[in-house]
Amino acid sequence: MPVGEGSHHNKILGVRGEDLAAAYxxxxxxxxxxxxxxxxxxxxxxxxxxxxxxxxVEVKTRRTAGYGVPQLAVTPFKQRQISKAALAWLTRKGMLDVNARFDVIAITILSPDAPRIEHITNAFELAY
Incomplete structure (x- = not known):
């Protein structure tokens, strides 16, 4: 695989996963x-x-279980990054007083016709 091609394929996989998650x-x-x-x-x-x-919602998509289940990639560091972005989004929209939660959607695409979608509601709390 040429240099940079793996990241291109990962980006395509990520977009596909996000599209599947949004439709779900x-x-x-x-x-x-x-x-x-x-x-x-x-x-x-x-x-x-x-x-x-x-x-x-954080979406994690994998083609294989070889690296573990997708939701394990939502580490404490990643949770802090998502929390920062969520607070920035709420601040920009003037919505700091709304009820909010963090979900994770884990998608494994072993077969293009049958992705496995796991939705974890309240996956984590606001992380600082």
């Missing part, structure tokens, strides 16, 4: 508000509304 959430009647919000120090893959609760 919409089937559950979540309303997608924002995607791929970036700020200094962090990123949130999906911001959605579940009833009156704002949900910050």
């Amino acid at each position: 959430l919409e089937r559950l009647r979540y309303r997608i508000i924002d995607r791929n919000f970036r700020c200094r120090g962090g990123e949130v893959d999906i911001v959605a509304r579940d009833g009156k609760t704002l949900v910050f």
Whole structure:
């Protein structure tokens, strides 16, 4: 594989996973508000509304279980990055007083026709 090609394939896999996660959430009647919000120090893959609760969703996608289940990649460091981005998003929107939670959607694509989606609600608390 040429230099840089692996990261290109990972980016494509990540986008596919985020698209699958957004479609999954919409089937559950979540309303997608924002995607791929970036700020200094962090990123949130999906911001959605579940009833009156704002949900910050981290999506992890894998092609194989060889590196472990995808949700294990949401380390304490990653949780802090997501938390920073969530606070920045809330601040920019003037929504610091809303109910919010952090979910993780873990997707394993062993077969293109049958991705395995695991949704972990309240996966972690706001991390500093």
